[in-house]
Amino acid sequence: AKALSDKLKALDGQAKAKTIVVIGGGLSGLACGKYLSDSGHKAVVLEARDVLGGKVSAWQDEDGDWIETGLHIFFGAYPNMMNLFAELGIEDRLQWKRHQMTFAMQEFPGEFTTFxxxxxxxxxxxxxxxxxxxxxxxxxxxxxxxxxxxxxxxxxxxxxxxxxxxxxxxxxxxxxxxxxxxxxxxxxxxxxxxxxxxxxxxxxxxxxxxxxxxxxxxxSQTAFLDGNQPDRLCKPIVEHIHQRGGKVRLGAVIEEIVLNEDASVKHLRLRGGEVLEADEYVSALPVDVFKRLLPAQWSSMPFFRQLDNLEGIPVINIHLWFDRKLKNIDALCFSRSPLLSVYADMSTCCKEYYDEERSMLELVFAPCAAIAGSSVNWIAKSDDEIVEATMKELERLFPTEIGEKLADGARLRKSRVVKVPRSVYAAVPGRNNFRPSQATPIRNFTLAGDWTSQKFLGSMEGAVLAGKLAAQVVSERALSIPSQVKRVADFIIEQPSKAPEGI
Ligand code: FAD
The missing domain is CATH 1.10.3110 (protoporphyrinogen ix oxidase, domain 3)
Known part of the structure; x- marks a missing residue:
């Protein structure tokens, strides 16, 4: 990871600086903007929403409590993410937990076991x-x-x-x-x-x-960020881009990718009619959004046609605030419950959300769609129904603390549900074959995003690596160096693309 960062920095000053528009201000787009800046280019990152981070975005409610799009955990096995923290000088923002894995015991309600x-x-x-x-x-x-x-x-x-x-x-x-x-x-x-x-x-x-x-x-050691992701992680990346002459714009919704006759990108049309022209363009959009924006001229090309096989799954993230402290576990927990995935008591695990008196559980509800005939389509249910079902599951995890029948049980003070109908790409069998390389057949257009081909799955690490690889493609092209990040030739034989090994 560090070697690739150093390589990109070494390109600074070697080519004429280009202006590169990066579409999407999630981790992948921001990382791409950062590494493009490091290699001497002017990055302009455009984010549709008024908050940064995409799947790691968060915002405050009327009480000042943070609402997160997802409960996020960092692993020791995230080399590019760790390298990014080191480069930004913010490693102290990672709260490393004891090296263990904590599972709820299915047969013994209320009991947990650790590895x-x-x-x-x-x-x-x-x-x-x-x-x-x-x-x-x-x-x-x-x-x-x-x-x-x-x-x-x-x-x-x-x-x-x-x-x-x-x-x-x-x-x-x-x-x-x-x-x-x-x-x-x-x-x-x-x-x-x-x-x-x-x-x-x-x-x-x-x-x-x-x-x-x-x-x-x-x-497998886990860390929590010490606070909300937009401020504690995205903001330092934005500052880095600004310091190096780039820009990050919020509320900039791309509505159309307009092409030249040779199928290269002519300009972008934003909501409101603004037109943006640049030397090169990078999409760091989620796969479903990118497919919607795909210009008609590109849609018949095998490289882009393979994207028909990729789509996002629905994900629900839940926040529950209680009137007292629940069983104190300073770690990510595998709930092993039919409706829930992992959860954490953020009032214990995360510095910014610390509360010594009252717990705040953040939980990922999964699976939440009836894909391939599975279970109930929870994404279509109301927030109240989702919270009610979650509370029922929690009665099993906290039998002496949560439950309507308990006279002095913990009471729910408030809840917030964040539903994303198309979130991370569905990693169902056979999908890796259709994940495209960052390099595309279009001469001034590159792809980023956690769903593009890289070896770290759909994760924060994958998003950062994909952004970095996209920056490498653009920076090397500026120097007419044949890109190492390629399988562009593969699209001719309808093969997918992969990142090089060893990053
Ligand atoms: P995104 O974050 O989706 O960014 C895309 C951006 O494009 C968004 O900001 C979006 O607003 C913007 N955009 C969309 N349309 C337009 C438009 N027309 N114009 C301009 N901008 C636009 N990963 C981990 O490593 N560890 C975890 O513990 C973990 N937990 C997770 C929990 C949940 C509930 C979820 C949903 C995901 C989790 N992930 C986790 C995965 C991780 O969040 C993602 O892999 C990563 O954040 C994806 O980043 P990205 O930049 O590729 O995409």
Whole structure:
């Protein structure tokens, strides 16, 4: 990660500075703007909303409480994100938690179990964490978990990539993973990684995460940002872009990508009629929005046609404020509940939201759509219905603290629900084949966004890396260096594109 940053900085001053418009002020667009600035170009980042961050955006309600689009966790295995924090001088804003994984016990309501990672090098720390946990898996189950994962350890990334055709459930069946491990470990992992059930999720997603956790000593250690993401993370990136002569504009909604006759971009048309012309253009839009804006002339090109196979899934993020402190857990928890994914008590985990008297739980509701015939379509339900269902689930997680029948139970003071009908791309089997490279067949147009091809899935790390790779494509093109970030030729044979290894 640092090597790529250094490489981009070394390009500063080597080519005539260009003006590059980046569409979308999420982490990917902001990272792209930052690295374009570092390599000597003028980045103009355009964000449609009046708040930065996209999927990490947050805003204050009438009481001054922060409402977040999603509960966000940083992992030790996020090299580009960690490098970005270091470059911005804001590493102290990451609140690292004890190296452990905390799961609610399904059979024992109210009980939690932790996998404690001792301070040994990987993979010994993970082996010890699994072996020393006595509550969740029996010794036999622990032994049975090993063999199905052996091919990943032996063959590495090649094996992992090949599993994209398999759902988590199919993989577990094929390799003889015991049913209880699917239920106890893989369901919560699938719901945490992409907010869908394991029969829908590509096994590549789970193996990619596991591979990093197994190979990197701090890979699975988690950190919370010490406050809201727009101020604590996005703002320093914006300041960096401004200092280097670039701009970040809010409320700038792109309505049309207007083309020249040769299919290159002529200019962008904004809502309100403004026209913006630049030397180059980068889209860091979510895939569904990009598909809507795709110019007709591009839509028949195989490179862009492959995007028909990608789409965002609905995600719901819930905030619940209680009148007292609940069981004090200073960590991300895997709820292992049918309706919920991970959650955290932000009044304990996050400095800006600290409250010693009262808890604020932030929870991701998953799965929340009836994709491929699954469960209820929660995204269409009212906020009240969603909160009510969540409270029912919480009665099981906090049986002595939450429940209508408890005379002195914790009372809900207020709640906020954030529904995003098209959020992270659905990492269902076979999707990696359709994730495009950052380099496109269009001479002045580049793609970014967590859904473009990079090896860190749809995550904050993936968004930052994709933005950085897009900056690399543009900066190298300015110097007529053949881009390393390419599979552009592949679109001719209708193959997907991949980022180079080793970043
Ligand atoms: P986005 O954040 O979607 O940015 C796209 C931007 O484009 C948005 O700001 C949008 O407003 C803007 N835009 C849209 N239309 C226009 C237009 N017409 N003109 C101009 N701008 C426009 N990742 C992790 O690593 N760890 C986690 O714990 C984690 N938890 C998550 C929890 C939830 C509930 C969700 C939804 C996601 C989570 N993620 C997590 C994933 C992570 O948030 C995303 O992968 C990442 O933020 C995506 O960044 P992006 O810049 O690619 O896209």
């Amino acid at each position: 404690e990672f001792p301070g040994w090098p990987a993979p010994l720390n993970m082996a010890a964490a699994i072996l020393l946990n006595q509550k969740m898996l029996s010794p036999l189950e622990k032994l049975q978990t090993g063999p199905p994962l052996l091919p990943m350890l032996v063959e590495g990334q090649r094996f992992i990539d090949a599993q994209d055709e398999c759902s988590v459930t199919d993989f577990c069946k094929k390799y003889g993973m015991p049913d209880r491990i699917i239920k106890e470990v893989f369901i919560p992992m699938a719901k945490a990684l992409d907010f869908i059930d394991p029969d829908k999720l590509s096994m590549t997603v789970v193996l990619t995460a596991m591979n990093r956790f197994i190979n990197e000593t701090d890979g």
